[in-house]
Amino acid sequence: MHNVLIAPRKYVQGRGALAEAGKYFKILGRRPLVLWDSTVKDIVGETLLGSLAEEGIEPVDVDFRGDCTHKEADRVIGIIRETGADMAVGVGGGKTLDTAKAAGIATGIRIVTCPTIASNDSPTSAASVWYDEDGNCIGFVCWPFNPDLVLVDSLVISRAPARALVAGMGDALATWVEAKVALQTGAGNIAGGVSTLAAMTIAELGYGILLEHGFEAKRAVEAGVLTPSVEKVIEANILHSGLGFESGGLATAHMIANCLPSFPECRGLMHGEEVAFGVISQLCLDNAVSMEEVYEAVDFEVGVGLPVTFEDIGLMEPSREQLKIIGDVCAGKGSLCESHCFKVTSEAVVDAMIAADALGAERKEAAGVL
Numbered sequence: 001m002h003n004v005l006i007a008p009r010k011y012v013q014g015r016g017a018l019a020e021a022g023k024y025f026k027i028l029g030r031r032p033l034v035l036w037d038s039t040v041k042d043i044v045g046e047t048l049l050g051s052l053a054e055e056g057i058e059p060v061d062v063d064f065r066g067d068c069t070h071k072e073a074d075r076v077i078g079i080i081r082e083t084g085a086d087m088a089v090g091v092g093g094g095k096t097l098d099t100a101k102a103a104g105i106a107t108g109i110r111i112v113t114c115p116t117i118a119s120n121d122s123p124t125s126a127a128s129v130w131y132d133e134d135g136n137c138i139g140f141v142c143w144p145f146n147p148d149l150v151l152v153d154s155l156v157i158s159r160a161p162a163r164a165l166v167a168g169m170g171d172a173l174a175t176w177v178e179a180k181v182a183l184q185t186g187a188g189n190i191a192g193g194v195s196t197l198a199a200m201t202i203a204e205l206g207y208g209i210l211l212e213h214g215f216e217a218k219r220a221v222e223a224g225v226l227t228p229s230v231e232k233v234i235e236a237n238i239l240h241s242g243l244g245f246e247s248g249g250l251a252t253a254h255m256i257a258n259c260l261p262s263f264p265e266c267r268g269l270m271h272g273e274e275v276a277f278g279v280i281s282q283l284c285l286d287n288a289v290s291m292e293e294v295y296e297a298v299d300f301e302v303g304v305g306l307p308v309t310f311e312d313i314g315l316m317e318p319s320r321e322q323l324k325i326i327g328d329v330c331a332g333k334g335s336l337c338e339s340h341c342f343k344v345t346s347e348a349v350v351d352a353m354i355a356a357d358a359l360g361a362e363r364k365e366a367a368g369v370l
């Protein structure tokens with residue numbers, strides 16, 4: 001396998017970046033289809049539409065209907081064909097962005113993502129996560145191209161709920177932890193090859209940024225301010241983690257996370273929160289990991305308020321039989337757990353999750369977190 005790195009064509013981040021959307025959009029096209037929901041439009045609509053008007057760009061304004069489903073993507077594809085839109089612009093969270101990407105790829109037009117929260121890896125990636133009409137995750141697809149432009153207004157993100165930024169830290173913390181595993185074994189990445197030195201360096205950079213600036217960034221966002229630490233964490237959550245996960249590799253942390261939505265008790269969790277518990281579980285599974293690294297990760301998560309116990313993720317004293325459902329999926333054929341250099345069994349995953357829960361509870365108590 002070759003070393004492959006994929007990335008968006010342009011990444012722009014800064015305070016008030018959306019106010020310059022027109023300047024960046026006009027390089028890519030003249031008729032953007034803007035997909036957003038009413039909440040997002042209330043927050044950034046005036047800024048974005050004003051910026052487009054300044055450049056004489058009239059968008060096709062489309063209300064996003066809640067989930068990244070095939071039906072919703074088909075509806076957007078139909079509107080693109082009807083209106084002759086030449087750019088699919090997703091503004092909002094991961095589901096909106098993923099739908100815009102799917103519609104843009106299907107119609108062969110430019111793709112722009114404008115995340116208004118930094119809670120996951122969607123904005124830079126060439127992937128869309130699909131849901132069914134009932135909101136169940138039904139898998140993901142990797143497109144042949146990444147977005148043409150990722151436009152990140154850090155002021156907007158800093159004013160979003162702190163929980164979203166913290167969830168993004170959970171997703172981002174996993175990137176280096178999982179990429180290292182995939183590198184050791186030569187497991188493939190989503191980019192269609194194995195990782196480059198660049199991808200590994202970016203993944204490690206993001207991990208270090210979180211440990212150094214994560215607490216400060218959370219505090220700042222809770223206080224409603226945009227500081228250099230917030231800018232750095234936004235970059236780690238969106239750019240470093242986005243490139244690192246896609247061109248590095250995934251492993252058990254994401255596999256466990258992907259199993260959690262099938263438990264009704266876990267339905268309220270954000271993706272990065274699911275991954276956060278997966279990270280600690282993966283570290284408890286892996287013989288090659290030092291205890292220093294385990295404590296570093298769990299103490300970071302406790303400090304920023306990410307879930308580290310079963311109770312935190314909504315599972316109240318789960319039985320081994322319940323956890324075996326996750327273990328069996330993890331040990332199944334084609335699982336991301338195949339990235340490890342040892343055979344991951346169902347029993348080992350169950351034991352690792354129970355160990356993670358006990359460790360999380362102990363470190364929370366030590367930190368005085370209830």
Ligand SMILES: [Zn+2]
Binds near residue numbers: 171245254271275
């Ligand atoms: Zn993720």
